Each structure stands twice: as structure tokens, then as C-alpha cells.
Amino acid sequence: MSSPTDFLDAARALLGPRGFTDDPELIDPWLTDWRGRFSGRALGLASPATTTEVAALVRLCAEHGVPIVPQGGNSGMSGGATPDPSGTAIILSLRRMDMIREIDPLARQVTCEAGVVLQRLHEEAEKYRLRFPLTLGGKGSATIGGLISTNAGGTQVLRHGTMRAQVLGLEAVLADGSVLDSLTPLKKDNRGFDLKQLLIGSEGTLGIVTAANLRLLPEIGGRVVAWAGLPSISAARQLLLHFEKVAGDSLEGFEVLPAHCLASVLAHLPDARPPLAGQHAWHALIELVAPADGAEQLATNAETMLATALEQELLEDAVIASNEGQAEAFWQLRDAIAPAERAIGPAMQHDISVPVAKMARFVEEAAPDIEQKFPGTTAVGFGHLGDGNIHFHVLAPKGAVRGEWEASEGKVISAYVHDLVTQFGGSISAEHGIGQMKRDELGRLGDPVALALMRSIKQALDPNGLLNPGKLVPLAQEGASP
């Protein structure tokens, strides 16, 4: 390996002053993930402007044995875009690659670069009376490249699938600097292994996504957002089955939360009001969408659907948002759960999934089990019932010290939650990915056959272990940088 100075000179020469810096002040904001849980150091920050520049940089890194940490909006949940403390790696920011190369409104497709921010994509699509059917809390910072690399989820997965379902074509730079161009979308293409599927969700460990062709959908004609009070999460499951049956494709979101979460949010947001007058053990937030010209029909249908559910005793009470402002307010109650719970005190947050049919049972059994095993804790599960995806938070006992508790009892609790979810045939990472946060847990609990396969693939595609080392693949560091 050559000296870092040689590499830095070469990188500067390659990318110019806008494209590469080793100025600590400029690098510093990108060394820590947005939640402040992971921090590292870096040799430099590369911000190439084109795919050609990314490819040349990757070749340069390969020559010099310099590891690469790809980074989009730096708003990931698992530390997947944060370098390790060694300071040997560079951060490769894709943020400068933010061109929307083409929108084809007839084919309903958009080709955009990795650095395009999700919210901007939404806005661009709207101009054509189209929509991109994936959204999430971090839409103001999350980039298309990051969303693809983590196979991001969000609140519309029930109907439209995760990021994987939106990607029609992909462009990526591989470990040797070659460019895989499968951007042209073909609805049917059976020329061998579907390589783009391998890159989606691989968190930058197999290649660096530089652009993608994404599907768009017609804009919606309107939506109905309803709030229902329920006696239990099992009842929520029954209500979901009811809506799947009667609402069909118009059912776009189905979120559940326990009374505890609603109370936390109401305490946290001074202007928030409870949607229903009475007390309910559980709540469901339901979103239905109508095609163009179908808004009135949907409003009528939605009332019938809720009335039938009430008759069948599938819910205790329900209300339909009377206007778009109220609909937004309902969603705000849902979106504010995480910050509201965080404000109460330290908590371990788990992004887990189980088969949809088992989700109610999991929450009903796991929550009291944990509260009993770890006295003083409060366990709450909320989230995407229709996807079997629970955000399962365990709040620390009163008086626990932030920072200390997470590293001691919190860690034990997380391992216990992961054990439970594995027993249920579930996943320790539903939508947030593995990154560095869950890598060791994946190594501990993952299927050994799947892990061996992942290691083989990682070794084959990145033999020198320079692509996002230490992330995602447990023990991948064994074969890392020579």
C-alpha cells in the first residue's frame, strides 16, 4: 500500500477541490450519524459529480487499498454510512450527484441520480400529476441512493412494497471500478441473475449505486384518513383483515399504536388533540386512497366500511378526518411517537418484523414478558401492522441514566428482544437495515447457511473488502483490506 499522501494527492487531482477534501472541518459533520450513536474518522471526503468520477475514484481506492464508506443523506438508522474510528477510509458522498436525468410521464418512469433527495423526487413527480409511492420521516434528507442501498420501507409498503419494488433499473459502480448499467427498464428480462436485486439492500458493501430508474404512479384523486379505537392489537388485526377485504387496493396504510404511545405524543406535542373522546387500549390509523375522480365515491365507501366494522364489533369507536388538515394531524400523532418516547427517557428501539399473522401475538406476549423480566421497564409496540413490522420500544425504568442504561441493561434487553423475534420466525431488521449497529447480532442469530452465502458473495464481489467494510456482513472483516 502506498502512503496516504500519495492517495490524497491523486484523489485531489482526480476530483478537484469541489470533489475532494481532507479538511477536518469540512469532513467533521459527516463523521457521525444523525442520531449521534456512531462516530468515526475519515481520510477524506469525496464528492464526485458524475458516475465516471465515482468509477475513477473507486479504481484509485482499489490501487491504494483505501476503504470506501458510501454516504447519502446520512440519515440512516443503523450507522451504515458512518466510517469506523481507524481513519483509513474515505467517505464517498453521493450528494452532488443530484440530477433527475429523465422523467417519462407516459411510461411513468424517472431516471435519477443517487443524490436526489426523496422529497425533491416527490415534488418533481407531482409536476407531471404522478407520484412516487414511498415516503418516510426522513424524506427531507434521505437520498435515492441511500433508500435503495437500505431497501427502505415507510408507511406505504402495505400497498406498494419497499424500495425494491420501486426500482426498475440501476446503475452502480463495482469494487473494481467497472460500471454496471442496467438502467434501461425492461418489464421482462430473463438474461440470467437479476444483479440489481443483489445491490438493492446491500448497504454499499457490493457496489455503489449511482443512479436508478424508478416507477411512478398516477397521482391520487383524494384520500380518507380514519382513526379507530380498539380493545386490543388482536382486534386491530381483525380490522385490518376487514379492510383488506372491503377496501382492496384502496387501502394504503394501516398503522397501530397502544394507548401509551398516544399519551406520550399528547404530552409531547402541546397542540395535539386526541382523535377520539373515549379511552381505548389500542388505536389504528387507516389511510385509503382514491384514483383520479374517485374521491367522493371513496368518502362514501369509507363511511360504510367503518360502519360495518362497528356493527361487527371490530372497533369501539372511529372518526374520519374531516379535512386534509385533520388528516395531517392524525398522521402527526403517528409520526411523533419516536421523538415523544425519546423525550420520556432512555429507550431501546427495535425495528423488527414477524409474519403478519403472528404480529398481534408477538406484541401481546413479548411486552408483558419483558416488563416482568426487566422490572421498571415499559414495552410498547407500534407501527406497520399490515407489514408485520413493529417498532418495539423498551423504555428504561424511571431514573435510568441516559447513555449508561443503554450500554448495560439496554443491551441485554435488545439481545432478549432479538432472541424472541427470531423464535417467532421474524427479522431483527425489518426496514432500518443492519449497518454496524446490528452486524454482530446478525452474526449471532442469522441462519448460518444464509450468512455463509452472504460471505461468499461479498468475497466474490469485493475480494479486498474495500466497500463499506465492517457493515452488514458479519465477519466480513476477516477477509478485508490486505
Added chain:
Amino acid sequence: MSSPTDFLDAARALLGPRGFTDDPELIDPWLTDWRGRFSGRALGLASPATTTEVAALVRLCAEHGVPIVPQGGNSGMSGGATPDPSGTAIILSLRRMDMIREIDPLARQVTCEAGVVLQRLHEEAEKYRLRFPLTLGGKGSATIGGLISTNAGGTQVLRHGTMRAQVLGLEAVLADGSVLDSLTPLKKDNRGFDLKQLLIGSEGTLGIVTAANLRLLPEIGGRVVAWAGLPSISAARQLLLHFEKVAGDSLEGFEVLPAHCLASVLAHLPDARPPLAGQHAWHALIELVAPADGAEQLATNAETMLATALEQELLEDAVIASNEGQAEAFWQLRDAIAPAERAIGPAMQHDISVPVAKMARFVEEAAPDIEQKFPGTTAVGFGHLGDGNIHFHVLAPKGAVRGEWEASEGKVISAYVHDLVTQFGGSISAEHGIGQMKRDELGRLGDPVALALMRSIKQALDPNGLLNPGKLVPLAQEGASP
């Protein structure tokens, strides 16, 4: 390597007389693909009854260096399940593994083994008022394992996607005999690379699919099948855009055929009648489906949609099938094209795709170009316009000798067609796969970066090259059996 006798004895001991045979009479029917285009020899025919037996057999083959050719219904289109002439490989038939392990009607999921025949799956789903949304001509023989391994398409891809979109979970035996079990369907699971995606469409070269969890949909309430006469394939594209807009999710199929195909079918099927009285250069077959209770509404809507299309001069004439019998008759006209064209004389048949927006232009330009370049030939394109998937047939000049023509001029024509489709950014295999038939063409025309990646993955997952050698991956044979 040990002697074949050692292996045969061990295989017999492992699987018993029902599970393994080297009787040439019993093997013979499986040595040739159903269209009689590829033929080979085999050391034996294994028919394991369980995943455990498949795994043990694969381990045994690995020990003895015996290549394995997995086979389902032996109704593939590209020779992917036919052994080579060396006689060193065994055929591994999955047909005995035909259990439907579980149907979960609430979750709308079915877990079935690789040997389950597609038609049986349809029938099983119907018992629960559900349906499996993929069908194709060979449904009476095609197995789930084969459909997954080739990522099969069919006539419902427009709305429901290829086989890939139906697979929620997978069980497969890998080259070392280990079993990858990702059968449990999780709607969200971000624990690293999506390994099942790699196996889907890999034609048995990376692993042997033994079971799958598949999605089911609610049964339909009814369908409307319409036939339209059109001046051109460009007009068909406009009509498709119209239906995508006004029919939305109820549009389930949109097939196109030129006058030549219809004439061939009418000549071939004595009882068939033309759906329309007049002459039209092109025809479209349109299927719309209704949800439960929506049949009447759909029938009304369909009439309006066609009337609007007529007003807007998007079609010349149209008729709606007046009953299910007539609907079937319309579909029969479409399904009989391939046999009807074959009856005329020798033809080169190409299963290709281009971006949907370019399909009309491709057919309009390629057909006359080929007829001019190869005098006496007739070029016809028909198929799944909504998917950009054309079955592009070039019929031999009159008097051409079957068998001879295909191997001489026919071969040159195919290479020419593949060159053209590549220039259009398309695929030389839309839905039939690569197998042995198109392996060299994929090597010639495939993106070198993608090919290198495929070879790395093949080498990593099957280092001794024992899984379906000579299929799919160009030059994979370089690293084959030691």
C-alpha cells in the same frame, strides 16, 4: 473422482428404487426437451421425495464430482433442463416433491414444493376462493420449481409481474448440500442481501429450488375480454395507454397480433372464427377483471372505455365477448399462434423484449428490414405489448427444408434479430430464459460487466461447476467439474 459405479451404488442406496434409476428406458423420456430441439445423455435419473433427500444427493454428487441437471416439467423453452451429450450428469427430477405443504387463506399464501404443477396450484387456490396470478400455455406440465428457476412470465405480467413478484419465500439446496431456508414470508426483512432474488431466474445454476411460499390473490368477480381491430401496432400502443388510464388496475392483459398471425390461426384451427367482420392490419386482445361483486359494473365500464376509444379513433372496430365461451375462444386465437405458425413451415422464434415505449417502433422497423435482408421470409411480431415482450417469428421462405434451414439461414437471422434488439436496449430473452439455447448469444451480446459479475457469483456459489453446467452462464464451463 471415483468410478461411476461407486456413485450409482451410493445413489441407489440413498434414494431407493423409486428415488434413483439408471435404467435407460426410464431415463430416456427426460433426455430430450419437449420441443425436441435439445437432446443429451445422463448417468441416472434421481427423483428424491424430500428436501433432505435432495440435500443428501447433492452432497453425494459433490463428493463424486457428478454434475446435476435439475428438471421440473421438462417443458422449458431453452433447453435449460436437458443434460449435455457427455452422459456424465444425472437428471434431478423434482416431480416427486409435489406436496402443497400449507395454504393460509387469511394471509393469502401457499407453501408448496417444487414439483407442484401450475394447474394444480390454480385448482387448489380456487378451493379457497383465491387465485394464483400467473398462467401460461404449459400450465399442465410446468412446475413451480421450474417456473421460479426460469422466472416465468405469461399473460398476466402486465398487472401482476413475473414469477419473481409471486415468490414470498424460498427453500433451496445449495452446491454443498446445505439448505437455504427462507420460506417464512416476511413483508419486510432487511437482514442483508436478498438471497432468494438471486436464486429466482438462475435456472438451477446456483442452487436447486425445493419449495416456495407464494402469494395468492382474491378470486376475481368476473372478466371482460374484448377484441379490437387496429390500423397499426403504434395505434395499439395508443390504445394500451388509453386503457392504462381509464381501466387502471382492472387491466389484466393486453396482447397484440398482426393480420398474418390471425390468418394463420384461422387456417390452422378449423372451428375458429374471426372476432371482427372487417380486415384490420393489427388486432388487440384486451382482458379486464373485476373484483368480487364488481362484474356488472366492469361490463358497463368496459363498454364505455371501448366507445371512448372508438370516438378518439384509437381503434377501427371492437367487440366484447358475450360470454365466457366466446372469451375463451378469443384467447384460443392468441394461444394458437405459435402452433399455427409452426404448421406453415420452419420458423425462427425469438422471445425478446424492448422498453415498452419502443416496442411498436421495433416491430415496424425490424419486420420489413428482415424481410428485405432475407428475401422470401415473413417476419411477424406478436405478444405482450404491455410488457414490451414480443414473440418475434421469422418464417422461412417457401420450400425451405425443416431442420436444414434453421441451422443455416435461420441461425444468421436469429443473430441479426438479437443484434437489433440489443441496439434497441432490449433483451434477447424476455421470459423463456437462456438455458443452453441462448447461452452463447448472451456471451456475445451481454454487457461484459454483467457477465463478469455473473461468472464471479457462479464461481463463488458453485466452485466446482456441478449445478446445471453449460446452462445460462456463458463460459461458466471454463471453471467446471474438476
